Amino acid sequence: MDPDKVLIAGGGIGGLAAALALAQKGIPSLVLEKASKLGEIGAGIQLGPNAFHCFDRLGVGESARGMAVYIDSLRLMDAIADGEITHIDLGDKFRARFGNPYAVVHRGDLHGVLLKACQDHSLIDLRTQAQVDGYDQDGKGVAARLGTGETVRGRALIGADGLWSLVRRQVVGDIPPRVSGHTTYRSVIPLEQMPEDLRWNAATLWAGPKCHIVHYPLSGWKVFNLVVTYHNHAPEPVAGKPVPVEEVRKGFTHVCERAQNIIRHGKDWHMWVLCDRDPIDQWVDGRVALLGDAAHPMMQYMAQGACMAMEDAVCLADSLSSYESLETGLTAYKDRRVQRTARVQLMSRAMGDHVYHPDGPRAALRNTLMNAKSQDQWLDTLDWLYGGNGLD
Template identity: 40%
Template structure:
């Protein structure tokens, strides 16, 4: 027998974006029902970079203090050439950054942020959380939305928010597309800081770039763990093989790098790897009483460090528009899209060429890139103001 439950606002997906949205909306006085297909609320992955645009949203959500206790405050980000070891450029991330943008730049473990959001949602009486709910169908009616789930669960909602990630089921209401594989693969993991096989540059975020590869490193969990992500383009993928992005390919790509990079890549866990995807930007991610957010709406390559950050912006913006239009949810969702679509599309479109700049192979292009990067000062924020500065009201 099908069990139907009517809820005013239903969120599909219990990742960072979904939980942040539940919290933001509940703080406006609206009851929220959130369903997640997994049996538990968990985050797959390791480190997370959080710019001022996102810590500003965490302040709005009331979780920034808890986040800062679990996070690391890096003093700088440094980009180095993976083949020569030369410093190419940097970005000051300490007090100068915070003075400019009003909020800090943090790095932390993804699961720590998820747990902080989950704890805040659990403490909110107007939020109901349910696991083991896999969406099988979505039916949009004139004044409500029906969500069918496996095991004979059915929800009738006045508003539905799709926060169900890269392979979103709700996205099919808008477009019949598939994730776009970049051909790059990431090996990622953390280890105790004392076991790191190379020197750790204080609490810096360190990025090593080379031909069709990069290595990202920084401490997390209040400095107890070191996060490393080794990324490379798989020639096996390019040749159409079913098995690609293997540890053997990882070692071969990193063989020509300087010793700290080679040793670091060799120490990253081989237990699992992640192909890197994005999607083409949508023309719209609101339809009547249904809206998408986070990776369901605008998945992007990770090079800007903005996936979770943009989901947090989405969450707060959506709640703000529901407050601005309390009696007209369709107008609230339309206003949310109007505010967010240009911003998230810009991030999606900027990520691909920025990745190409990191991964240049032509020696002349590499030399020109390096010359330009060496010429800029670490406290020159002109190229990142669009990401981190407070958005106009």
Template identity: 50%
Template structure:
């Protein structure tokens, strides 16, 4: 039996713990916060995410909490026209085997946490943020911010985009602000006019900005996010933003985005960050998953899904591993995942630039590219991402 240490008790960390424990290993999860909670707003889960959740045994629990949307819509905020719509109902679900859904973060985190708590082999330790580690040929020891030490056969850094495990492992500095500011809020659905309600993920694309909205929390709230390409260069995370300031920054958004923005009250602000893809995020008995390994912008809506895939692949590769084989198995995990996750990182950047924020001639070129795409063509284009099986085969991109 392997004893794994997991730094981080968010979605990726709990999924990793669950994947390892379900294959017979012991896991200690070290969470920086004083409680195992997950803040934030909405998350989109494509079928590849549900494939992973099914493998972890929590797919049904997440689906029961989710809103299964009918379509993904891209709208031109300037003209009010629909540019393209990707149906994700019957034919899509039949092709990819699972739905496309939206959830509040807690509705994904809670089933993972409940499943971990039900397994004796998982030890959840709050208030234990990993500050540093040391390793030798046989063991790895993590030291927390308050001086405690925990030893195991491997350490998984699932501690997010500002990972302390990555900082020591790769030493590649802080993540890169991409120059986009995002404002997020949740609006009780009873405050949303009926003409603005739709069972869809809808994105309004403007020149240098966009607004996206969809129902979460069983349809009781509208998740609302507004993104501005403002050249922001300083990382900001979850800072409160005044409603009047948000409305000033989106001064001429058009009738529908304007009506949506005026609904928001309790706004918070982030500056979006990511990193360039790297080939190596494993050394010895230490590896990374999720945003610690391959942080990506939100524009492909795949951050959580890729972390879930990481967990399943890592669990598969360590399922029958003796402790002596851990370094080699971690290298295989890294090799299995780097091509696919790197492709998603690059896609996420491209979508922000080419689909959501172009103006003038670039916007007309986007419209011409999207106009001929019918339902079959759209399903074909997303098949590599939404329908890829979760497997530990490096030749298949690990996805």
């Protein structure tokens, strides 16, 4: 094994982005993925302008733009009163302000673009059935211990192995993730089955008491992505469990008929109980560093999980190429990222409480405050997230 390679635990969006970012700086890497096949589960994800900044830095800008659906607005609906609370126009003014568009993509399509770019790059090796269980290190490198009993050596190890990261367990030694009690159900609806009066070119959120519904078009308008979430105080993590539509509908009997009708059209529902962690600044242990959900797992409510992982990847490569000392480079990477990702983690929780799920007077206050904002004020509100490139 080439000891000059950076080892990357995890072949998801964050891990592949890290490999591509390093390759852009001339740094070779080996991606170690525990699954037998490289791929992504799930359906749609939203990509803000900061994601497109990253695509360009990763060398996949053209491919990424080609697979995206460019929506016209972010639309917030009242799931009880059945009316629009507010919207954010994503047209020319938004793009001019932030330098890139807002789009939605199928998670598998995005992963596929990153995977092909990795497969085509001579500085990137990919290996499956290679779970990283832990590591040992000295002043010259890192030895990743695999589940097979094998040891793989490299110059550094990046833990991009997700919410349940085994690399993080050794770096941080912390407790399991926080179970939010929010249960998300996902489905994909063929275009012709989506109610005709809701076929909006928008990322639409129906906000209701202890629940919300999100839908938007995907895959060249062939399907609609449907994600519904119910704050049902679920006590334990669950990931990808199939459930009948009757179970999904239980959490939405109190919302308006039009919102309920969306759920009736869903098929092949799967559920996840959402988890996150409190922000930390302990991302680095010598030649080992964390990235993406391994470093800062967050709730879905700001649609920034994949975007933050890709920003991490670009900043990691920038930092490693800027310092002679690898350890110094990893620390600089962490210092550049901790506050920004902590802000997104905490604001994602707050969005769930104060925008997505409030009821009574709290919901009325939300509606009043959000409806009062002009489009220019919305752009100002989003400037901290999209205004820079997120990589400085």
